[in-house]
Amino acid sequence: MSQSAYNEKWGKVHLELSLLLAEELPAEPPHPEKDRVFQRVAMFYVRYLQIFRQLEEIYDQVVHPQKRRLIRSILDGVMGRLLELKNEMVEKEFSEYHYIIDIIRDLKLIPTALEIPIPRYFITECSKELQEQKAMVTDIFKMVEVNKSLETLMVEDMSQEEAIRIIQVAERARQGRLRAKLNQESRYIAWITKGPEAAKIDLAAICIQKVWRSYIQEKKAKIAWYEKMISIGLLRGPLEAKIKAIQAENRLTQQEREEDYQKAIVDVTKQLRVAESDFIASSLKAVIRQWFYECRALTGSFPDYPDVEDGGSAILFVQKTPQQLREEMAAKEEEDSNKTTKGKEEKKKNGKKEEKKGKTNIEEEEAGLKMLPSAFLSDLQVGNKTYDDFWKNRDESRNLDQRHEVELIKEDVRTVIEAEIRIQVDVELRQELAELKRTVDKHMGYKTTGKAKKKKEPKSGKKKTKEKDLTTDRTLESLCQELVEQGLLKKPNNVALQDYLVMQICHFWCKSCSLLFSADYLCIGTTLRQYDVEPLLSDVRQVLTLYGILPLGSQVIHEKAPLIKALLLTGPTGVGKKMLVHAICNETGANLFDLSPLNTAGKYPGKSGLAMMLHMVFKVARLLQPSVIWIGDAEKMFYKKVPKEEKELDPQRLKKDLPKFVQSIKGEDRVLIIGTTRDPSSADIKLLCNMYSKILLIPKPDYNSRYHLWKQLIIKQGGRFTEELDLCALTTISDGYTPGQMVQVVQSVLAKRRRIARGPLIAKDFIPAMAEFDPVRREEEDALKNWYAKTPLGKKRIQAATEKEEEEAPDKKAPGKNKDAKKKK
Numbered sequence: 001m002s003q004s005a006y007n008e009k010w011g012k013v014h015l016e017l018s019l020l021l022a023e024e025l026p027a028e029p030p031h032p033e034k035d036r037v038f039q040r041v042a043m044f045y046v047r048y049l050q051i052f053r054q055l056e057e058i059y060d061q062v063v064h065p066q067k068r069r070l071i072r073s074i075l076d077g078v079m080g081r082l083l084e085l086k087n088e089m090v091e092k093e094f095s096e097y098h099y100i101i102d103i104i105r106d107l108k109l110i111p112t113a114l115e116i117p118i119p120r121y122f123i124t125e126c127s128k129e130l131q132e133q134k135a136m137v138t139d140i141f142k143m144v145e146v147n148k149s150l151e152t153l154m155v156e157d158m159s160q161e162e163a164i165r166i167i168q169v170a171e172r173a174r175q176g177r178l179r180a181k182l183n184q185e186s187r188y189i190a191w192i193t194k195g196p197e198a199a200k201i202d203l204a205a206i207c208i209q210k211v212w213r214s215y216i217q218e219k220k221a222k223i224a225w226y227e228k229m230i231s232i233g234l235l236r237g238p239l240e241a242k243i244k245a246i247q248a249e250n251r252l253t254q255q256e257r258e259e260d261y262q263k264a265i266v267d268v269t270k271q272l273r274v275a276e277s278d279f280i281a282s283s284l285k286a287v288i289r290q291w292f293y294e295c296r297a298l299t300g301s302f303p304d305y306p307d308v309e310d311g312g313s314a315i316l317f318v319q320k321t322p323q324q325l326r327e328e329m330a331a332k333e334e335e336d337s338n339k340t341t342k343g344k345e346e347k348k349k350n351g352k353k354e355e356k357k358g359k360t361n362i363e364e365e366e367a368g369l370k371m372l373p374s375a376f377l378s379d380l381q382v383g384n385k386t387y388d389d390f391w392k393n394r395d396e397s398r399n400l401d402q403r404h405e406v407e408l409i410k411e412d413v414r415t416v417i418e419a420e421i422r423i424q425v426d427v428e429l430r431q432e433l434a435e436l437k438r439t440v441d442k443h444m445g446y447k448t449t450g451k452a453k454k455k456k457e458p459k460s461g462k463k464k465t466k467e468k469d470l471t472t473d474r475t476l477e478s479l480c481q482e483l484v485e486q487g488l489l490k491k492p493n494n495v496a497l498q499d500y501l502v503m504q505i506c507h508f509w510c511k512s513c514s515l516l517f518s519a520d521y522l523c524i525g526t527t528l529r530q531y532d533v534e535p536l537l538s539d540v541r542q543v544l545t546l547y548g549i550l551p552l553g554s555q556v557i558h559e560k561a562p563l564i565k566a567l568l569l570t571g572p573t574g575v576g577k578k579m580l581v582h583a584i585c586n587e588t589g590a591n592l593f594d595l596s597p598l599n600t601a602g603k604y605p606g607k608s609g610l611a612m613m614l615h616m617v618f619k620v621a622r623l624l625q626p627s628v629i630w631i632g633d634a635e636k637m638f639y640k641k642v643p644k645e646e647k648e649l650d651p652q653r654l655k656k657d658l659p660k661f662v663q664s665i666k667g668e669d670r671v672l673i674i675g676t677t678r679d680p681s682s683a684d685i686k687l688l689c690n691m692y693s694k695i696l697l698i699p700k701p702d703y704n705s706r707y708h709l710w711k712q713l714i715i716k717q718g719g720r721f722t723e724e725l726d727l728c729a730l731t732t733i734s735d736g737y738t739p740g741q742m743v744q745v746v747q748s749v750l751a752k753r754r755r756i757a758r759g760p761l762i763a764k765d766f767i768p769a770m771a772e773f774d775p776v777r778r779e780e781e782d783a784l785k786n787w788y789a790k791t792p793l794g795k796k797r798i799q800a801a802t803e804k805e806e807e808e809a810p811d812k813k814a815p816g817k818n819k820d821a822k823k824k825k
Contacts, residue, residue, distance in 0.1 A: 003402050013054050038092045042100045045085040052078045056117050063253045064402040065261040074383040076556040080376040083561040094797035097539045116545040122553035123589045144484050261404045268409045284425045305430045312426040375560040470615045492585035492592045537705045552588040552626040559667040566673035570680050571698030572776045574740030577676040581630050591624045596632035597651035626670040634675030635683035681787045697788050700776045707731045713746040722760040730763040736775030745769040
């Protein structure tokens with residue numbers, strides 16, 4: 001797509017966003033029915049998600065530097081609003097996973113439209129400081145790996161038998177190379193003895209054969225690789241390759257335009273400082289002096305100059321929004337109401353106790369119907385207004401290269417220069433105002449004191465205790481090196497979130513049951529919920545993108561969106577909990593810290609050592625943010641009863657201190673705690689739920705997920721599909737197997753087939769390998785569901801379900817009650 005096409009697409013997105021904001025912020029707020037509140041929030045969620053998908057693509061490809069800054073601010077606002085709506089959906093439905101197929105059908109979308117993209121700027125647009133810090137961490141990893149390899153070579157003792165075996169292997173290999181060389185020379189001598197002409201003909205034929213066979217084999221290999229990439233989904237023919245090349249070229253152009261933009265900012269600031277600094281200073285002084293004399297004329301005395309802490313003279317000329325004015329008026333009304341006498345209040349309290357009870361119930365019902373306040377709608381309104389004012393009707397026929405606008409740079413630079421000059425002007429005029437007051441007081445005959453009274457600062461109830469820095473004398477590099485050597489700072493595995501499960505829209509025929517299945521299977525959420533089958537693996541990936549990746553990737557979202565400090569992943573062994581932790585780190589460029597009980601056992605002993613370890617981990621995590629602190633086997637930290645075999649490891653070391661450090665995480669700290677557990681029932685559920693604000697249950701894969709997993713794993717390992725491979729039968733018999741077990745099965749089966757030449761691949765080949773693993777039993781799955789029902793969110797959902805059943809159930813006792821009432825009469 002060209003830049004004009006992306007501009008047109010941006011215009012359409014802006015129109016959809018303005019309509020959506022008009023519906024969210026109407027002049028008169030609507031009063032929806034109680035049953036329709038969730039549907040309204042879910043509708044907004046899906047529409048914001050479609051805007052997010054389009055804006056992410058536009059931001060990735062637009063070249064104009066100033067447009068990209070505006071798109072970035074709107075994109076962050078849309079992502080933040082998406083998180084707010086998700087939080088509201090969870091509070092309305094008491095579930096982390098939602099099935100909204102009705103809304104998808106109403107909007108005429110396909111199920112893949114609910115897939116949440118990961119913005120590419122999370123990794124590509126890191127600051128220079130973050131890039132330098134990441135380079136430092138990678139160098140430390142390499143240095144520690146080299147040192148460990150040298151230590152193993154020096155420390156390991158080799159037995160005499162092992163040394164003899166290594167020498168024998170090397171000697172046999174040397175003899176084999178010599179025999180091959182002798183055989184080659186003997187063949188060459190035999191060709192020469194036939195005669196010079198015959199030898200030349202044979203050599204020429206061999207040369208031609210080598211070239212031809214290598215050419216044919218290379219061509220076949222390219223075709224096979226191309227077909228494999230297309231079948232996996234990494235390539236989609238020659239058109240896809242051209243599109244990727246254009247996109248890569250656009251990203252290079254973005255860097256060039258950004259460099260030109262930064263140079264233009266430096267040049268314009270120099271010009272404006274020389275040309276307009278005196279004019280700005282004189283105009284500011286004139287306006288502020290006029291304010292002096294106007295206040296003097298109205299009140300009879302000169303005003304007090306605003307303090308530096310309040311913003312100086314800038315506070316005098318702030319244009320307040322209508323919302324801010326309403327808040328100030330409401331605050332004033334509250335102050336006036338608080339000044340009423342206590343006697344009147346007591347009379348009112350005694351007379352209106354019953355009325356207050358009725359009002360509280362009504363307010364609670366209305367609060368359930370209203371949407372929660374948003375921190376991002378104002379940013380979206382400002383972004384939309386900026387687009388309307390400057391970019392909507394702008395003629396860019398002369399700017400085909402999409403370079404920066406100089407006038408916009410001047411406006412932005414003027415505000416910066418004005419802020420700098422205002423500080424100097426405030427210093428001068430503060431002295432001038434003090435002299436004016438002295439002269440007026442002397443003229444009027446008042447006594448003046450040399451020193452002005454200082455304002456007493458209001459005393460706070462509690463003194464804020466600052467955390468002591470235990471490592472003030474150490475550099476960041478030394479701390480990182482120590483954590484890497486101790487195994488607390490680790491390098492995440494190279495895994496993407498898309499590798500967890502790639503759901504595709506496809507149709508497949510099941511031979512065993514003679515039915516046609518399609519991607520619509522994913523959409524019948526109500527039916528799945530009736531049979532207690534939830535969630536799907538694709539839902540888990542979407543929720544982790546919202547709760548983990550988006551807040552870690554953007555500082556704006558992490559500060560304003562609902563703060564999630566700790567996240568707990570529960571599920572059977574092999575469902576991919578650890579893989580998801582590594583995927584979050586790779587998608588956001590986060591550093592991985594490992595505070596698992598088994599990893600911290602024996603390290604930093606004693607109370608002082610424990611305090612030092614936690615201090616170092618959280619200090620480095622904040623300095624190298626974004627960071628992920630992983631706690632594997634999280635149930636061990638809150639054991640109800642520690643097993644005998646684990647008492648020496650002391651898994652409950654972090655039980656008291658770690659929750660305190662988790663509470664200290666603030667909005668500006670892009671640090672996320674992720675715990676993983678397969679046996680949460682062995683831990684104290686109250687302590688576990690207090691530590692982790694979000695708990696996600698990861699189930700075993702369903703039929704459709706297993707079908708796609710088998711298909712993708714076989715392709716990636718080099719297997720071929722034929723008519724004899726009944727994939728539906730293989731999917732059916734693998735019920736209860738986790739993705740990790742399926743990966744091991746495919747690897748072992750295809751590795752054996754490479755060693756032994758056999759016929760085409762069939763489903764029976766996988767059965768012996770599958771028999772070596774135990775699938776997830778129904779008892780284990782039910783135990784996890786029963787445990788999740790005891791969590792705060794699970795309890796709320798059960799309570800809401802029982803209340804709904806009571807409301808829907810017919811009141812059978814009503815006729816009997818009426819008869820009893822008649823008898824009494």
